[in-house]
Amino acid sequence: MAAADVPLLIISDNARSERRVSPAWTIAQLKARLEPITGIPASSQRLTLKVASWPDQNLQTVDEQDTQLETFTLQSYAELHIADTRPAGLRANYTDVSAVEKYEMPPDEYESRTDSVLHWKKTHQLGRFDPNAPSIEQQKVAGIDREIDERGIKIDARCRLLAANQGESSLERRGTIKFIGPVPEIPGIGSWVGVALDEPTGKNDGTVKGTRYFQCGANCGVFLRPERIEVGDFDIIDEFGSDEEF
Template sequence: MASLLQIQSDDSVLLRITHSNIKSFSPDVRFSLQMSVEAVKEKLWKKCGTSVNSMSVELYDDTGAKISDLTDNLQPLGFYSPLDGYRLHVIDLDPSSVTSGGWLEDTSLVEKYQISEEAYDKLDGTFRKFKEKLAHQNPSAHETKISDNYMEDLCSKIKVGDRCQVEPGEKRGVIKFVGRAETLAPGFWVGVQYDEPLGKHDGMVKGTRYFDCPPLHGALVRPDKVKVGDYPERDPFEEEEI
């Protein structure tokens, strides 16, 4: 009876998510208490990459004590009486899962393709050939350098922790970094942790860590692509019902 009353009186709950294979994965995600356990697993799949059929989910309270296993896919989340600050722990049961073996966290495990300078120089249509052609056609334009303060003025209203929307694509997230990025082009950059896995990294770019976020949720973009303001996290299940 208490569980039913909770569902009626409280629409949603903010839970921390952890994963058996991705140790750096611990976002806070808001769930509707009326979502079925199956819908919760669908949302978790979009966050961490573990398929619904290979996923086991455990609920822990804010002291670390296990409350229950979310085994009944038809039950609403509110049936298990979660509260803000509780934790959902995702266990990936698939030994061949994309999340296993540290592949989403340790890029050193990925075999990298390398080409010799001599072979690269022989290729047509490369960026190097394009720059050489551009320099030959317009030497003065090629010599123009980007200032170290490029777009600094656009960063005056962008702060770490701000919610934001990034174009193109209206991708939403939170600001995690503002400043110069020594491994990228001169000028100012903004680091964003997307709400969904729409990024390219986990906050580390070319060997330098600018911020921390879950794998494939991070991006470094120019300030003119970022709008800060009231951009709450979208709930894909609510959008589907419209």
């Protein structure tokens, strides 16, 4: 079964848009599709994929004709930056409109028109005019819950922690999921994942500002967003940092 398309934010000096890409595309196929969007020839594109909580990924490979996008870490609404490697003098400038006379309609006049997109949205209660549209906060909460479901995050599941950035320690931390849900004591809406770590490399004992969410040893507890959690059949790390043998 083919992998589902992934929506990405395409960003270049001359363009910014949302596009769906297929993990089955090769780098060469992706560049060919980006050329009419960005105006940058495929041979002059340098691609960088920016995914939250992951190091930037350079999509340049020796064999772009055969390397598929599924080789890299794709995530919905990640940013794909396209840089133009041509000398500045050879690049077309589509954004310089300094010589073009610009007319701006007064806001009051635009609000009063009945032939505008704004009026059409108001009439059909679309976008921000939809009384039933979820708020930004509701969308974020729903996104976190969806991430929990897609990652298979469940109580008592074994997991390992993913690094938040390149500067974080490369020491692998493993543990067991003991809590899933809101933690009012921590800034930020939506659910958190409470993990009892195998080793005392955490921040608490399952308690946050006097409220207990799960039981674990001192400094063995940590609360993370679901994108920092990878569920799997991970062995327990003993006090010497090696896997226990059973």
